[in-house]
Amino acid sequence: MIIYWELFLAFFLPGILGYGGGPATIPLIEYEVVHRYNWMTVEEFGEVLALGNALPGPIATKMAGYIGYAEAGIPGMIAALTATIAPSLILMIALVGLLMKFRDSPKVKQLSAAVRPTIAVLLGAMTIRFLETAYEGSGALHTVLIAGVSFYLLEKRSVHPVWVILGALLYGALFLGG
């Protein structure tokens, strides 16, 4: 029973604090899943995030659904998804009249702005952890090569993330499996 409550809490906090939509909640989810509850290693979380990015649809619910399922089956999935979706949706439906008055208020923009540097720091720290884990697992050469090529393809050539992730999976299967 405790696992459902923990799953709910782990996804409730990112859902209620992540200003800036799903992507802003990723580092908060990582904090809960990897560092607080130790459900996954950095590597496992990275794999889930990579496949999440290779598939379409909202990212926060893909992460919540899979992690909930991996930890506690279908009920775990439901607990994690409910915690991700319900709180802010209920607030929106209940307070829509009140929120309507504030929709153009400068404070609302300040809210998203104020948490942005903190989210950026969390994202930056995650970036470094993933690079460290990659370096420990497959060495500097492979890490720099894959990171460099994928940055070039994603950012300079606007290649669709699916192809870059599939390419990296293939590269890993061929050259990093030994």
Added chain:
Amino acid sequence: MARSQPTDGKKLQRQLFAGFFRVGMLGYGGGPASIPLIQKEAVDTYQWMDEEEFADILAIGNTLPGPIATKMAGYIGWRKAGALGMANAIAASVVPTVILMVILLVSLASFREYSWVQGMTQGVLPVVAVMLGVLTWSFLKKASVSMGGTAAAGLAVVSAVLIEWLGLHPAFLIAALILIVLGRRSRT
């Protein structure tokens, strides 16, 4: 549009499902990237609302934290067709990709002992790092545009010290920032 007969209700539920299913299956880059797709379905394809109303709903959604795609789906579903519509629209945008995710990762896990599968995990880590690095950069850029470079850098340094070195749970810091903004007297 305003007339609602029982058959219209069923048709509306089908449309809600089809619309948000397409949004879920075609939107890459997470919820915020799928907003234009939601607008296309809600305003152009099914005319559930006009452009102005959609902009209002989006603005209201942005006053609250959490994933934006499910807030939009849930609220639009609720507005057009009550609790059933809400559940329907959320299920359509969330469930298909969650199922894909579980099937992919569970089948990958059953090959876990093969070294080439471990290699795949290793290969994809630097790509995730690059994607997160790019996301970090865009958050920093947006922060310095909206609050000025010095304030953004200062807040970033304070956050780094508190979270990474002193081990403060990020929730406390974010909650404190939200309270500070809400508590400040608004200037005109």
